[in-house]
Amino acid sequence: MKIGIMSMQRIKNYGSFLQAFGLKMTLENLGHEVIFVDYKIEKPIVSYKEKGIIYRIVRKAYRIINKIILRKETLSSLFDKKYFSMLGLSKHRIYRTKVDVLVIGSDEVFNCLQTNPDVGYSKELFGKDNNAGKVISYAASFGHTTIKGLGKYGIDSEISQMLTSFSRISVRDNNSYEIVKNLTGKPPVINVDPVMISDFDKLIPPQLSLDNYILIYAYGDRISSEVEINAIKRFAEKYNKKTVSIGTHQKWTDLKLEADPFELLAYVKGADYIITDTFHGTIYSIKYNIPFITIIRESNKQKLSDLLQRFSVDDRELKDINELENILLNPINFDKVNDIIGLETEKSKKYLKENI
Numbered sequence: 001m002k003i004g005i006m007s008m009q010r011i012k013n014y015g016s017f018l019q020a021f022g023l024k025m026t027l028e029n030l031g032h033e034v035i036f037v038d039y040k041i042e043k044p045i046v047s048y049k050e051k052g053i054i055y056r057i058v059r060k061a062y063r064i065i066n067k068i069i070l071r072k073e074t075l076s077s078l079f080d081k082k083y084f085s086m087l088g089l090s091k092h093r094i095y096r097t098k099v100d101v102l103v104i105g106s107d108e109v110f111n112c113l114q115t116n117p118d119v120g121y122s123k124e125l126f127g128k129d130n131n132a133g134k135v136i137s138y139a140a141s142f143g144h145t146t147i148k149g150l151g152k153y154g155i156d157s158e159i160s161q162m163l164t165s166f167s168r169i170s171v172r173d174n175n176s177y178e179i180v181k182n183l184t185g186k187p188p189v190i191n192v193d194p195v196m197i198s199d200f201d202k203l204i205p206p207q208l209s210l211d212n213y214i215l216i217y218a219y220g221d222r223i224s225s226e227v228e229i230n231a232i233k234r235f236a237e238k239y240n241k242k243t244v245s246i247g248t249h250q251k252w253t254d255l256k257l258e259a260d261p262f263e264l265l266a267y268v269k270g271a272d273y274i275i276t277d278t279f280h281g282t283i284y285s286i287k288y289n290i291p292f293i294t295i296i297r298e299s300n301k302q303k304l305s306d307l308l309q310r311f312s313v314d315d316r317e318l319k320d321i322n323e324l325e326n327i328l329l330n331p332i333n334f335d336k337v338n339d340i341i342g343l344e345t346e347k348s349k350k351y352l353k354e355n356i
Contacts, residue, residue: 001356003027004037004099004132006125008107009087011118012079013219014247015195015280017261019106021087022198023138027103030353037102038093039124044115045153073258075247083260095124101356102132104140106172106194108303110179111143113153121155126162135165136355139172139191139348144299147179159183168355173306189351192310195283197345203262207270213242213255215271217281218295220248228295231321232275235328241272273328279303286311287341289334293318293327311340 005027009020020036027034073081104125108114112121119125127135150156160183163169169188171177180188214236216223223229229252236243236254243253246264250256259267268274268284276282277295282304285292295318296304308314313332318324 001032001100002098003032003034003356004097004102005034006037006039006102006104007109008119009036009089010038010084010093011107012076014261014264015278015283016107017079017083017087018198018200018265018280019194021261022194022200023103023106024087025198026194026349027352027356030349030356032356035097035099036087036089036094037097037099038095039122040095041118042120042122044117044120045155046113046115075258078258078260086261096129096131098131100133102127102130102135103356104135104137104166105170106139106141108141108143109137110140110171110176111145112155112159113145113149114143123158123162126159127165128162134167136168136170137166137188138170138352139193140170140176141172141303142176142179144302145179146175146302147182150179150183156183168351170351170355173303175302175306191348191351192344193280193283194348195280196287196341197348200262200265204265204269205263206266208263208266210242210244210255210267210270212240213244213271214273214275215267215290216243216245216250216253217268217274217276217284218245218248218250218278221250222277222297223250223275223295227321231324235325238325244271275328279307282307282316286313286337289332289337291328291332292316293324310344311337313337 005020005023007020008016024034104127109125150159163180163184169180170191171180171188172191172193177188177190232243242255244255244257245253246257246259246267265284268290269288271290274281274285274290274292276285276292277297279300282294293316294304294308308317316327318327
């Protein structure tokens with residue numbers, strides 16, 4: 001069968017890349033021809049806060065200065081030049097490709113109340129105007145969008161109508177489960193992110209020449225609180241560890257490295273500890289059995305709290321910075337975690353086999 005994936009495949013971060021690559025690889029291993037289908041970007045219905053506008057302008061200016069004046073590669077430019085081709089993406093977007101089945105997901109494809117102009121409230125992510133024999137979702141997420149928010153902006157009925165056209169709906173977190181159940185009257189399936197079920201071992205390079213380090217995995221400079229930074233530095237110094245940020249850098253880390261998505265996973269596997277405030281940073285830590293802590297932010301509390309609970313590692317949430325050392329040194333029962341990963345992998349592959 002010819003399968004189309006509509007996801008966050010053009011969003012320039014490691015997590016979006018690896019979940020898209022993982023789902024494509026999983027479907028290909030099931031014997032299908034797989035391509036990516038782009039969605040038409042529509043205007044966000046939630047307006048920017050002033051701070052958000054300024055931040056985006058500054059970030060764009062930074063990229064231009066690095067690229068044109070300093071001739072320095074940024075993570076964004078590397079995605080354009082190298083990494084997107086690894087997904088089989090062309091420079092030109094491809095819309096409404098005729099496929100037997102369109103799989104929408106994974107990632108925050110249903111997060112329609114975000115201000116990101118690269119996504120907005122794009123109805124094709126809810127199956128509108130598709131050119132497929134049938135439409136399903138896989139591990140889709142509403143992100144920080146809530147049922148209350150959909151009602152506030154008056155789009156709950158429209159979302160409900162679009163979701164009822166899906167042949168089957170799979171989500172990756174409880175917030176998304178409750179929204180779909182509320183709007184359609186039918187409970188969706190819960191499946192895990194494709195990164196968790198994908199075997200990247202043959203694509204990950206040998207361990208790189210770096211040891212005794214803590215991987216700091218967060219969006220650029222998001223760990224900026226002096227209290228958080230000082231606590232991390234104290235722990236690193238006490239245990240003779242370097243702090244390392246990759247791709248999206250933290251100004252205060254000892255090392256700031258560049259890596260392609262699979263080199264990143266090599267650094268993940270080689271880390272002594274991981275400190276993250278992202279969904280996929282937590283996924284990597286769980287998948288590769290690395291001691292970690294997760295700092296949950298207001299913007300990602302829905303999906304991150306659910307993820308930690310789902311894999312029985314909710315004690316890795318850092319609620320009090322003074323507990324950083326205790327949490328990092330507290331051993332994780334990875335035998336139990338790996339049993340859950342095995343069960344979730346089997347469940348996810350069964351869902352895909354039965355619904356494609």
